[in-house]
Amino acid sequence: MVEQPAGSGEQPFVDVRDACKVYQDGGHPVTALRHVDLQVPRGRFVSVIGPSGCGKSTLLRLVAGLEGPDRGEVRICGETPARATERKMVGFVPQTPALLPWLDVLGNVRVLEKVNRAGARRRGPVPAPAVAERCDLAGDPEALLRRLGLGDVLHARPGQLSGGMQQRTAIARAFALQPQVLLMDEPFSALDEFTREAAQLQLLDVWQELRTTVVFVTHSITEAVLLSDTVVVMAAGRVAGTVEVSLPRPRRSAQLDSGAMHEHEHRVRELLSHAWHADARSAP
Template sequence: MERIAVSALRKTFTLKPGQTVTVDGVTSDRIAVLDGVDLTIDSGEFITVVGPSGSGKSVLLDVIAGLTEATSGVARIDGIEVSKPQTRTAYVFQQYALFPWRTALQNVEYALEVRGVATAERRDKARHFLHLFGLKGFEDRFPSQLSGGMQQRVAIARALSTDPQVLLMDEPFAALDAQTRDILQSELLRIWEQIKTTVVFVTHSIDEAIYLADRVVVMTARPASIKEIVAIDLPRPRDLDIRNSAAFNAYRGRVWESLRDEVGKAQRDWALASSYAN
């Protein structure tokens, strides 16, 4: 069943007054970020999106989340056009975005609180999700008293507490150290296999993208469109050791092959931009 449908999505940003960009000799105060993205995602699918830095992957998530309006084209969830944040969508950010004045438990409660769920019920539910992520005993800690990995667990618990049909994740593990990252990838897969929600996961890491995904979406350099979609036919449940298998290696080579030119383009873009900026 089709859950998310993105069609002919374009997004152009207007720069602040006084700022301009020069693209191919033409000076403009607008910058094209997404240039016609078409993507259909099935219910319960785990999609990862890779692409060079600044290629508009996050903007794609923002549009699906209803936080940013597309310049043209549409994003639909269950056939309904997204124009504002949806209650069935949850979003996880790279920098956790926990409320520092709320304890871990109160942070998880927040999403239910703004939906008007009664105190006792939301507390039970929040506790359940914290325990699911192994955070029993840390309910009353403030974010500043938790490690990065634990903070991101709280943020994911908060996102899942509302039983979302769509989970958007914007490089959620990029700020974590390698071991924590591995652990959280496995934890996420373990929990996802139980709830089978639809996930769109943006990452820089090719290994992470392949390990988690049913399909890896490769984006081009800005203005971004979809370059290639690689279906990952690896058995589930997956073990971290799968990353050493020949099949995984083949996927790694294939995704990298697809990404390499785009990364090169993006780098030339930025090198030039910084040489002019100084």
């Protein structure tokens, strides 16, 4: 559970309570989530980390309204995920970017913005923005793409881009829609270490200005600590613990090698390791 800042008294932006999910795999039940709680206050960057198969993507799909829990409840700004998604309050960046190959980078970012604006007119007003954030960056696809290091490829087609550039285009598109909550499922997992680090810092640069509420799934400890206010550690379908990250913002690459950074990484690693040993002991 991600605690709210003391005295905020505010309803969490993302509120998952006692979520359980069991899949059927060839007639055998597979438990993906066991009584998961996740409360994300507005404007926070929360990462969910855990080994492959521990239920991270399932949790994200529940928040995105792509699936329902078998038990428990999910709310986004007080709305059901279905309603929140219908009102375009939720942005989703999947592991592989789904870009339209016939449009250039700028076109890919603008196309959904246009659809969204037309839909918004029909849907009526959505809740007030997360914080008194500056929306001018999110409302300017070209500026957004430049901040994400894509200024030189605005008119390139997705097929001409590296994986890192494609993923950053997908992230720009998600921010351009100005969602209340942005969900990202291991967006940088396929990138090499150097490309990944640059992409993380560019994402932070944009987030620092927009302060969108983010739930970010990763299996990289360094990535989770560098990006987040809170790291939620998952193991075998449950939340094993959380680590609050007190590193100052804005974060810079120099912090990657700091003692404070290593201390946070150590705490996340310990939670993962304890959960792994506990699960190994209880395995049949």
